[in-house]
Amino acid sequence: MSDKTLIKGARILGAEAADILVENGVITAVGAGAGADSTGAVVVEAAGLIALPGFVDLHTHLRQPGREDAETILSGSQAAAVGGYTAVLAMANTNPVTDTAEAAERVLDLGVAAGYVDVQPVGAVTKGLEGHELAELGLMARSRAAVRVFSDDGKCVHDARVMRRALEYVKAFGGVVSQHAQDPSLAPYGSACCHEGEISGQLGLPGWPGIAEEVIVARDVMLARHTGSRVHIAHVSTAGSVEVVRWAKSQGIDVTCEVTPHHLILTTDELLGYDPTYKVNPPLRPAEDVQALRAALADGTIDAVATDHAPHAKHDKDHAFVDAAFGMLGLETALSVVVTTMVETGLLDWAGVARVLSVNPARIAGLDGHGLEIAVGAPANLTLVDPSAKVTVDRDASVSLSRNNPWHGRELTGAVHATFLRGKATVMEGKLV
């Protein structure tokens, strides 16, 4: 394989067409004349395509180790590449939990072996995600995996004292705690299965009220202020959470947050058929929340889109709604959802898409080689997007091992055409290379 690639005529962040020359994984020329010396280069015709920095997912469940029937680091990496990603953060709620340096290095190594995206492990905040004792945060940070993001995702670090200590402790190595904001006394794990509101009241489903998220967000921004540390709020889902974060940022508190693609479009209306495909944590919210989340993503209150890609074996969804597993797929469709909800509506331009899918998440996670300007000297982590493609999602076409795909049958706009990880094409014409 050639170590020289010429991407011809791509619109960088939606600007005028330009060429991008990549040699040995690094961008060596950008602009109209970049293709002058293309001898021996693989030429990628990119007329009409948008060039963006490769996407970074702050929130992916790869299920390995423990549930390799639902997803593996390899299959999840492939799904990520198809979705335009060049780096993903692999959540710690595997079995065993990623709560030691050894476990983190194992995830890192499996990611390198897969070779489709950089797989950066997230470390657990507490041992076994149990919320009581801090996991070996420092050893994970010092390991080869250089863990910087810590999360008990799936569970909330609900004890304020433990959260305070975690925030203080990670300051020593520039870490961040990504909080799954769910007060379990207001929204019990397991039973609280859908947004508490008119629809849950009518369907007789145990509700997961927005305040169960908002009280934790409010508490944690105050803890971040008190400790002078950095907190990240995973998957914000309500207008109230957004208001709190907006206020906290105005006070100079070091807080960032993410929204999932599904919370940008799907609403509680999906629950009427009791289809567990739409069971997710935090739950789908009413349309008013969806609108508030879009507005907050547009104005920068929400920093990033993160998928919360949560593959599940079919038999773990074939239960009664309250008994079925939480979560839905997201990696392969995230860009299309962002284009459909944010670009087509005029809320974000392509620089904005780069910001929420790449630049900000890379900065939050501390991934130096990702989310960079497409400029000479930068690692060639790139995604080419067809901005006007109409895609009808087919769950059986997914490269994920799972099929809990809420997007099946929906028409979305925008498609990933190609993905490059340090100059190496992982995806071409929408297909894995």
Add this chain to the structure above:
Amino acid sequence: MKKHLLSIDDVTVDDIHALFETAAEMHDVQRRDVKKLPALRGKTVINLFFEDSTRTRSSFEIAGKWLSADVINLSAKGSSTSKGESLRDTVLTVTAMGIDGLVMRHSASGAAQQVAGWLRQESSTIPVINAGDGTHEHPTQALLDAYTLTRRLGSLEGRHIAIVGDLTHSRVFRSGVKCLTKLGAEVTVVAPPTLMPSGITAWSKDAGFATSYDVDAVLPTADAVMMLRVQKERMSGGYFPTAREYTVGYGLTRSRLGLLKEGTPILHPGPMNRGLEIAPEAADAASSAVLDQVSAGVAIRMSVLYHLLAGPSAAATTGE
């Protein structure tokens, strides 16, 4: 009539009247020496109960047997589901035995609807009768309650019916209010705020019924009162402080009987917590309809089984 009875949403007013008409005929069977009718001879009905039940299961069992169906009770609790089998697999296994009707109870809201969806995917024609799904619906209970009231009051058009108790956790309420408002009744539901389902102030308007926290204000105009069971576990959940306080606030006590118009029917789906939500004087009052509800239950379930498994609509079911 639709193929399944999953929710009161599945039946029209005409369907309800047709079910009542058949139920009235079936009701007479209960007083005969020989109770068997041949309507479902050769048909097999499975009562698949994932949740404990004595009265509903035996009511369905008697209903099926008096129609000459072979009725088999399957208690799924503690069997396959505890081994981790999915609900879909459990139900498809049972229905693959070649049965003609599935009566199902499950502790999870929506379970019957999900099962009907899976059967549709498998192109199965077996009707599903919801015998209670979590805190969602219990349509045969609603039908038997409305039938009992119709026999007492005649048409329910414009009649004021109070439903009092733990609304949040009640499938009897959710089905009942739909059925009664369909039949033209004015319904007021009464509960402490902690036992009102989320969002009810908004959706009650669309659904056409009223809500109240004040049972004493509602009872004087009621033409019937339905008391709901209150589970003592709700106290540990913080829904109300003590049983004593609940009784004083929301129970149908002896003194509250005086607020009711003469002869106002008193209903309770059972099992009753005597002394908590209903005083013995109310449960045993001459106007109490509690035992009528039980006998009506058999008649209504015979009617439902007949219509879905043997009636003209069984052959001619069109929609889902």
